[in-house]
Amino acid sequence: MSADITPGSVPSEGVEAGGWTGAVRRGAVRAFPPDKLLPDRQPSYVASWIYVFGVLTLAALAVVIGTGCVLALKGPGWWHVSSTGRYVNALHLWSVELFMAFMVIHLWGKFFMAAWRGRRAMTWITGAVAFTASVGTAFTGYLTQQNFDSQWISTQAKDGLNSVGIGAFFNVLDFGQMLMWHIVLLPLALVGLTVWHVLLVRHRGVVPPIPLLTAGDAPEGDPAAEAGDEGGGS
Amino acid sequence: MTPPWARIPQPEAAPAETRSYDLVKEFVIALVAVLVLTLAGAAVFGAPDDKPVTLAAWAKADPNDFTATALSELDGSSDTAGYGAPYNTAAPGQKIGPVGLQKAAGVRHPVDTAKDFVLAPLANAPQTPDVAAALAQYQSATPDQQAAWDKAYSDALTAANDDPALVLPDTGGPVPVLLKQLLAQASSGSLDGALLSQGGFYQSDYTKPLLFLADGGYLSGRADAKHLSGDQWGMMNETGNYPGQAWLWLYTFWYQISPFNHSDNADALIWGLMAVLTLGFILIPFIPGVRSIPRYVPVYRLIWRDHYRRQLER
Numbered sequence: 001m002s003a004d005i006t007p008g009s010v011p012s013e014g015v016e017a018g019g020w021t022g023a024v025r026r027g028a029v030r031a032f033p034p035d036k037l038l039p040d041r042q043p044s045y046v047a048s049w050i051y052v053f054g055v056l057t058l059a060a061l062a063v064v065i066g067t068g069c070v071l072a073l074k075g076p077g078w079w080h081v082s083s084t085g086r087y088v089n090a091l092h093l094w095s096v097e098l099f100m101a102f103m104v105i106h107l108w109g110k111f112f113m114a115a116w117r118g119r120r121a122m123t124w125i126t127g128a129v130a131f132t133a134s135v136g137t138a139f140t141g142y143l144t145q146q147n148f149d150s151q152w153i154s155t156q157a158k159d160g161l162n163s164v165g166i167g168a169f170f171n172v173l174d175f176g177q178m179l180m181w182h183i184v185l186l187p188l189a190l191v192g193l194t195v196w197h198v199l200l201v202r203h204r205g206v207v208p209p210i211p212l213l214t215a216g217d218a219p220e221g222d223p224a225a226e227a228g229d230e231g232g233g234s
Numbered sequence: 235m236t237p238p239w240a241r242i243p244q245p246e247a248a249p250a251e252t253r254s255y256d257l258v259k260e261f262v263i264a265l266v267a268v269l270v271l272t273l274a275g276a277a278v279f280g281a282p283d284d285k286p287v288t289l290a291a292w293a294k295a296d297p298n299d300f301t302a303t304a305l306s307e308l309d310g311s312s313d314t315a316g317y318g319a320p321y322n323t324a325a326p327g328q329k330i331g332p333v334g335l336q337k338a339a340g341v342r343h344p345v346d347t348a349k350d351f352v353l354a355p356l357a358n359a360p361q362t363p364d365v366a367a368a369l370a371q372y373q374s375a376t377p378d379q380q381a382a383w384d385k386a387y388s389d390a391l392t393a394a395n396d397d398p399a400l401v402l403p404d405t406g407g408p409v410p411v412l413l414k415q416l417l418a419q420a421s422s423g424s425l426d427g428a429l430l431s432q433g434g435f436y437q438s439d440y441t442k443p444l445l446f447l448a449d450g451g452y453l454s455g456r457a458d459a460k461h462l463s464g465d466q467w468g469m470m471n472e473t474g475n476y477p478g479q480a481w482l483w484l485y486t487f488w489y490q491i492s493p494f495n496h497s498d499n500a501d502a503l504i505w506g507l508m509a510v511l512t513l514g515f516i517l518i519p520f521i522p523g524v525r526s527i528p529r530y531v532p533v534y535r536l537i538w539r540d541h542y543r544r545q546l547e548r
């Protein structure tokens with residue numbers, strides 16, 4: 001392996017670094033310049049309580065993961081025999097309830113804002129898939145409680161999953177498999193989707209208001225009113 | 235007028251006006267608020283933790299139901315014995331129209347209910363001479379003879395209202411001796427371990443003991459008392475007065491209405507329907523009509539009311 005070494009040399013300003021690393025860095029900075037990644041100003045129309053529910057969802061996810069990590073530290077049996085563990089499990093439960101509630105409100109808000117407009121379809125898609133992944137993650141959590149509830153839910157849920165062939169590979173009666181899905185695979189997917197979703201929001205910006213339409217306004221086929229890529233890529 | 239299926243006009247490329255907005259401060263405040271709500275919710279409401287049902291508890295609490303279920307595992311009439319894939323080939327499985335995904339996925343978790351739930355646990359435990367002889371007699375008999383004993387004992391048990399004590403001792407050949415011993419092993423707690431330890435020392439797969447439990451009436455009876463049955467909105471509920479998985483309401487809803495609540499293919503049909511609805515939900519931006527709904531519901535006017543007011547003032 002060879003290296004292009006020039007002692008004491010520093011790339012002069014305006015000269016682009018070569019190689020894959022340089023290309024990735026330039027692409028990342030181009031897509032997410034610091035003032036776009038962490039802006040200290042937002043469009044003036046970002047002034048409603050509905051905008052709070054996105055960040056509340058993120059905050060609740062952080063608490064869900066944090067309380068889940070404490071439960072993971074002590075193992076799946078701990079919270080059944082320790083009052084401290086029982087309380088940590090309750091924290092996990094209520095943070096999940098808050099997370100799902102905030103996410104559903106956020107989702108409805110974005111639906112009524114038609115937030116997929118202006119090449120923001122992938123932002124909607126990553127959010128919708130993240131919601132679906134959250135339902136799956138919560139479900140596997142209920143399956144791995146090791147109590148009557150998990151016995152009942154798993155024996156009931158097996159029929160739906162088996163009926164379409166999923167149960168052959170995703171066995172809800174297998175505690176070990178469900179625990180791995182709950183604490184490794186699905187959280188990884190959910191966090192990955194969340195990061196992707198947030199980066200898309202930062203990349204595209206917050207969707208602008210729907211233009212007001214009044215009776216007689218926006219005649220059919222008016223290119224000024226109807227043109228544009230409502231769906232489109234990210 | 236704009237047709238309902240038309241796209242909502244594309245917003246302007248860049249906002250003309252901006253305002254100060256501290257994203258990090260907003261996140262920190264949100265995190266503190268969520269922590270406070272979570273700490274309070276956990277402190278006030280706690281979390282449910284109903285102890286799991288064991289085979290021992292079942293055998294002690296309802297020995298007749300246990301014995302009837304064990305017999306159904308032995309004679310192949312239990313739900314699991316007649317389930318089909320992924321446990322066995324006893325049934326074709328559910329279908330969506332002509333498509334049978336259940337059967338196509340194959341038998342991935344094979345279960346032989348007579349062997350796994352009754353005969354093997356008896357054979358793997360030290361037995362008295364009369365039980366050992368009954369087990370040897372049953373296992374060396376022809377399938378027809380086994381079926382004849384099973385049926386004789388099943389008929390007698392049904393006539394006795396599932397009470398083994400009322401069945402004549404010589405009915406069903408060795409079957410009553412086997413089932414009585416299995417009940418004794420279950421009551422002592424050894425059957426819980428026996429069903430779980432069929433694959434080695436370390437265990438994490440509860441498929442077999444859960445299937446055996448679910449075949450009986452004791453587990454479902456307890457669930458029914460806790461309002462967890464399928465016709466009570468089932469598994470989206472939680473034991474006690476807890477919110478449970480409220481987000482499963484749509485999935486659970488279909489089980490409450492026709493034709494799903496009386497269809498033999500209800501599970502497959504509902505999963506198929508939910509797959510289509512989920513795909514539609516994810517792809518809303520591309521579905522004409524659905525993507526235009528927000529324009530006709532004035533929620534957006536409420537969300538951006540300040541913006542529109544400023545626009546009108548100009």
